[in-house]
Amino acid sequence: MEVVNDSTCSWINDLTPRSNIQTLSSDLDCEWLIIGAGYTGLSAARKLGQLYPNQKILLVDAQLAGEGASSRNSGYLVDTTLNDGFTSNKELENYKKKADIYKLGIETVKKFIKEYQVDCDWNECGKYFASSKSEDKDILENFSETLSQLGFEHNLLFKEDLTKRLGTNFYNIALHTKGGILLHPGKLVRAMIDTLPENVKIYENTPLLNWKKVNSTINCNFKIGSVKTKKIIFATNGFLKSLGIKRNYNFPITLTASMTRPLTNDEFKLIGEPKEWGVLPVRPMGATVRFTKDRRILIRNTAEVHNPYKMVQSDLKKRSILQKIGIKKRFPQLPDDIIQSTWSGIVSRTRNSSQLFEKIDENIFVAGCYNGSGIGVGTLFGEQIAIKASNEQTKEIETIEARSKPTWLPPQPFLNLGIKARLIYERLRARSEI
Numbered sequence: 001m002e003v004v005n006d007s008t009c010s011w012i013n014d015l016t017p018r019s020n021i022q023t024l025s026s027d028l029d030c031e032w033l034i035i036g037a038g039y040t041g042l043s044a045a046r047k048l049g050q051l052y053p054n055q056k057i058l059l060v061d062a063q064l065a066g067e068g069a070s071s072r073n074s075g076y077l078v079d080t081t082l083n084d085g086f087t088s089n090k091e092l093e094n095y096k097k098k099a100d101i102y103k104l105g106i107e108t109v110k111k112f113i114k115e116y117q118v119d120c121d122w123n124e125c126g127k128y129f130a131s132s133k134s135e136d137k138d139i140l141e142n143f144s145e146t147l148s149q150l151g152f153e154h155n156l157l158f159k160e161d162l163t164k165r166l167g168t169n170f171y172n173i174a175l176h177t178k179g180g181i182l183l184h185p186g187k188l189v190r191a192m193i194d195t196l197p198e199n200v201k202i203y204e205n206t207p208l209l210n211w212k213k214v215n216s217t218i219n220c221n222f223k224i225g226s227v228k229t230k231k232i233i234f235a236t237n238g239f240l241k242s243l244g245i246k247r248n249y250n251f252p253i254t255l256t257a258s259m260t261r262p263l264t265n266d267e268f269k270l271i272g273e274p275k276e277w278g279v280l281p282v283r284p285m286g287a288t289v290r291f292t293k294d295r296r297i298l299i300r301n302t303a304e305v306h307n308p309y310k311m312v313q314s315d316l317k318k319r320s321i322l323q324k325i326g327i328k329k330r331f332p333q334l335p336d337d338i339i340q341s342t343w344s345g346i347v348s349r350t351r352n353s354s355q356l357f358e359k360i361d362e363n364i365f366v367a368g369c370y371n372g373s374g375i376g377v378g379t380l381f382g383e384q385i386a387i388k389a390s391n392e393q394t395k396e397i398e399t400i401e402a403r404s405k406p407t408w409l410p411p412q413p414f415l416n417l418g419i420k421a422r423l424i425y426e427r428l429r430a431r432s433e434i
């Protein structure tokens with residue numbers, strides 16, 4: 001499976017290009033090897049670097065570090081979710097276990113930001129679960145009940161209030177949660193790269209082609225060169241399945257998003273000069289929409305099984321048209337052609353929305369599958385899988401492992417047929433919200 005991305009993601013293009021990129025070109029050996037340099041892999045590498053200052057730790061990515069989903073997401077660091085992709089979690093006890101993990105995720109990112117004085121446009125402004133359909137009140141009232149029982153501050157809002165806060169009269173009802181942070185995902189992951197401990201050596205544009213355990217050594221073959229390692233952590237998220245990891249427990253989904261240019265002063269006035277905000281849909285396949293601190297609008301309104309994962313420009317163009325319509329529906333007063341970029345990214349899902357956090361064989365570990373909540377959970381899981389791989393136990397690991405494990409998935413072609421049917425159904429249910 002080739003891992004290549006488009007170069008049209010605004011979050012990435014906001015940053016200064018990195019120099020000093022090193023690619024593996026020889027045969028090496030090491031104590032620790034981490035595959036995948038997103039939030040999970042970077043966080044694992046940072047922790048191992050701190051735990052073992054005298055050991056050799058290698059971190060490898062198929063593309064430029066951090067430029068997978070970790071830079072391509074919508075930037076919601078969530079404390080609560082209403083939907084996990086296209087599944088809802090209704091049982092209180094399960095919901096609490098999930099929210100406990102989110103809380104630890106936020107704390108882990110917060111600790112990192114504080115320790116390294118990271119500027120990633122951090123804004124503790126909460127988030128809205130919003131709908132244009134007044135009949136979605138029932139769903140929000142049920143959700144409100146769950147949040148009240150677990151002590152999450154929130155309030156229900158209606159059209160007039162929402163129009164003032166968001167600058168669009170598209171939404172008729174929303175539940176605002178006070179918790180949850182909006183941030184610039186590209187800046188966050190870049191800071192994780194820039195602050196890696198010195199004993200972590202990073203190789204980029206270095207795809208892992210295959211791997212094999214022989215006695216107590218894991219042999220990994222890359223496009224050029226190979227690595228023999230004592231311990232390995234797989235942090236490739238949407239690409240776990242293609243590396244044969246937990247093959248029957250996770251599957252990739254391709255998402256696309258678009259971002260506008262910053263609104264001009266006049267356009268900003270036209271929409272009522274709102275503060276930064278983030279909306280998540282009430283219906284699973286509805287649009288995620290953000291208004292950023294620098295007055296750009298982000299919209300993500302597709303999720304699909306796409307083969308190959310990477311989208312060519314013509315495919316992106318089609319999704320971009322859908323996103324232009326989504327923006328126009330919400331902001332008819334804005335000009336037509338304000339979208340500046342459209343990109344795709346790969347997330348990983350499991351059947352029951354639980355994440356992967358496991359030792360899969362002696363000295364072989366995996367962490368991943370966070371669907372739309374990988375900023376906090378990925379950062380947490382990376383750190384904690386490094387600790388687990390060091391045979392240590394923490395309260396965080398107990399919390400992570402208290403959640404049920406991912407459940408078994410049917411083989412192909414039944415799996416893809418099932419996912420596609422479900423996505424079509426959810427897309428129909430959410431057609432007004434796209």
Ligand SMILES: Cc1cc2nc3c(=O)[nH]c(=O)nc-3n(C[C@H](O)[C@H](O)[C@H](O)COP(=O)(O)OP(=O)(O)OC[C@H]3O[C@@H](n4cnc5c(N)ncnc54)[C@H](O)[C@@H]3O)c2cc1C
Pocket residue numbers: 003035036037038039040041060061062063064065066067068069070071072073074075076077078206207208209235236237238239243255256257300344345346347367368369370371372373374375376378
């Ligand atoms: C459009 C979009 C919107 C999202 N919105 C949000 C959001 O608002 N909030 C949120 O919390 N989450 C969101 N997510 C999900 C979030 O981005 C992911 O959960 C998170 O980035 C996962 O981090 P990771 O490090 O596990 O994986 P990734 O960031 O995917 O990193 C995995 C890395 O592995 C590398 N890799 C893959 N195969 C190989 C190989 N064979 N050899 C070497 N390297 C390999 C890849 O190149 C990649 O860099 C969104 C995702 C997308 C795409």
